[in-house]
Amino acid sequence: MYIRYEVADKIATITLNRPEAANAQNAELLDELDAAWRAAAEDDDVAVIVLRGEGKHFSAGHDLRGTGGPEKITLEYIIHYESRRYLEYTLRWRNTPKPSIAAVQGRCIAGGLLLCWPCDLIIAADDALFSDPVVAMGIGGVEYHGHTWELGPRKAKEILFTGRAVTAEEAEKLGMVNKVVPRAELDTATRELAADIAKMPAFGLRQAKRAVNQTLDVQGFYAAIQSVFDTHQTGHGNALSVSGFPILVDLEQMKSKISSDR
Ligand code: ZN
Numbered sequence: 570m571y572i573r574y575e576v577a578d579k580i581a582t583i584t585l586n587r588p589e590a591a592n593a594q595n596a597e598l599l600d601e602l603d604a605a606w607r608a609a610a611e612d613d614d615v616a617v618i619v620l621r622g623e624g625k626h627f628s629a630g631h632d633l634r635g636t637g638g639p640e641k642i643t644l645e646y647i648i649h650y651e652s653r654r655y656l657e658y659t660l661r662w663r664n665t666p667k668p669s670i671a672a673v674q675g676r677c678i679a680g681g682l683l684l685c686w687p688c689d690l691i692i693a694a695d696d697a698l699f700s701d702p703v704v705a706m707g708i709g710g711v712e713y714h715g716h717t718w719e720l721g722p723r724k725a726k727e728i729l730f731t732g733r734a735v736t737a738e739e740a741e742k743l744g745m746v747n748k749v750v751p752r753a754e755l756d757t758a759t760r761e762l763a764a765d766i767a768k769m770p771a772f773g774l775r776q777a778k779r780a781v782n783q784t785l786d787v788q789g790f791y792a793a794i795q796s797v798f799d800t801h802q803t804g805h806g807n808a809l810s811v812s813g814f815p816i817l818v819d820l821e822q823m824k825s826k827i828s829s830d831r
C-alpha cells in the first residue's frame with residue numbers, strides 16, 4: 570500500500586506513503602491514489618479533500634525504474650501508460666466536484682506537479698521546492714502542461730528552459746500557491762483551512778469550483794492540456810528513435826543538477 574486514506578470531520582486525507590522513495594510515483598501508487606480520489610468524491614461524508622506526502626519530500630516525480638512494461642518499450646506503450654496515469658487521472662482529480670488542498674513540503678519534482686496542480690488550493694511549507702527538469706531529458710516538460718496556466722508564460726518558459734526550482738516564496742508570489750507556512754505548521758494549517766471550507770454548503774462549493782474551472786476551460790485549458798500532452802509524446806518518440814529509451818538522459822548529471830539547486 571502506497572497510499573493512506575482517512576476520513577474525519579468531513580475531511581478526507583490522502584497521504585502519499587512511500588517516504589523511503591521520496592514518494593516517487595510507480596503505477597501502483599498512482600492507481601491507489603486515483604482510487605482514493607474516487608472514494609473521496611463518492612463519499613457524502615467528505616466535504617474537502619486534502620492531499621499530503623509522508624516524509625521529507627512531497628514527491629520526487631515519476632518512478633523511472635520500470636513501470637512493469639513490455640521488454641521493448643514502444644511509443645504506443647508509453648502513450649497507453651501515460652494517457653491513463655498522467656492525463657486521465659490528473660484531469661479527473663482536477664474536476665472532482667469537491668474542494669481539494671495539497672500540502673507540499675520538500676521536493677516537488679516534475680511528476681510531483683501533476684499531483685499538486687490539480688488540487689484547488691496549495692499550501693506550501695517554507696522548504697518546498699517546485700521544479701520540472703524534464704527539458705534536460707530532451708522533452709518539453711511533464712505530461713500535464715499546467716506551467717503556463719500556473720506561472721504565466723514568461724516564468725513558465727524560464728523555469729522550463731533552466732530546469733531550476735521555484736521556492737515556496739516565489740511560488741506564492743507567482744500565484745501558484747495560496748500560502749507559505751513554516752514546515753512544522755504545514756499539517757495544522759492545512760487542516761484548519763480544510764475545516765473552514767468544510768463549513769460551507771457543499772453545493773455552493775461545487776458550483777464555485779465549477780465556475781473557476783469552466784472559465785479556464787473556456788479560455789482553452791482543456792484543449793491546451795490535451796494538445797501539449799501530444800507534444801510531450803513527440804519528445805518520447807524522438808528519444809526512442811535516438812537511443813531506444815523513452816528519455817534522453819544522463820541520470821547522474823540530473824541528480825547533481827537537482828542537488829545543486831540546494
Ligand atoms: Zn512522459
